[in-house]
Every structure is written in structure tokens, then in C-alpha cells.
Amino acid sequence: MSEINKKSLEHLAELARLELGKKEEDKFLKDLEKILSHFKELQSLNTENVQPLAGGTWSNNVLREDGATKQSLGPDKVAEAFPDKEKHWLRVPPVFEE
Numbered sequence: 001m002s003e004i005n006k007k008s009l010e011h012l013a014e015l016a017r018l019e020l021g022k023k024e025e026d027k028f029l030k031d032l033e034k035i036l037s038h039f040k041e042l043q044s045l046n047t048e049n050v051q052p053l054a055g056g057t058w059s060n061n062v063l064r065e066d067g068a069t070k071q072s073l074g075p076d077k078v079a080e081a082f083p084d085k086e087k088h089w090l091r092v093p094p095v096f097e098e
Contacts (some may be wrong), residue, residue: 004032 009029013020020028073081087091 004029004036 006025006029009020009025013028015054078090082090
């Protein structure tokens with residue numbers, strides 16, 4: 001894993017569209033070094049017999065099947081039920097007063 005330096009920090013800040021002051025650069029350099037050192041520590045762990053896990057749980061989908069719960073109205077039935085229409089357009093009352 002590569003080390004973080006001022007040049008790579010400037011590149012990351014540019015990608016994130018951040019403008020960093022001198023104090024912020026120093027703080028971010030220290031913080032990113034700590035983060036990278038933590039990942040180095042994690043890489044040293046033996047994970048040979050650990051099963052991969054996606055999502056943090058072994059639970060299966062418990063949701064119902066997706067489908068229509070009742071018959072929907074077609075466009076002609078909706079137009080019939082609408083109080084005010086002009087040709088094939090539905091007229092609604094104004095939302096904002098002028």
C-alpha cells in the first residue's frame with residue numbers, strides 16, 4: 001500500500017474539489033496516515049478460513065412477491081373519472097394564485 005504524501009494529498013483534494021489550508025493539509029496528512037496504517041494492520045490478519053459476507057447478514061429476502069394488488073384503471077377510465085378535461089388533456093385547478 002502506498003504512503004500518503006503532500007503530492008498525493010493535493011491530488012485527492014483536487015479530485016474532491018477541496019481547498020485546503022496549511023493547517024488542514026497537516027491534519028489530513030496525519031489522519032490519512034492513521035487510516036492507511038489501520039488498513040496495513042488489517043492486511044496482516046489471517047482471513048484464510050473466513051467466509052465472504054456481503055451486507056453483514058446471512059438473512060434472505062423476507063419481502064412479499066412484487067405484483068399488482070388490485071386492477072388499475074386504464075387511461076380511458078381515468079379520463080372518464082376526471083371532472084375537467086379538454087380533448088385528451090386533463091385540466092387541474094391552479095396551484096398558485098397570481
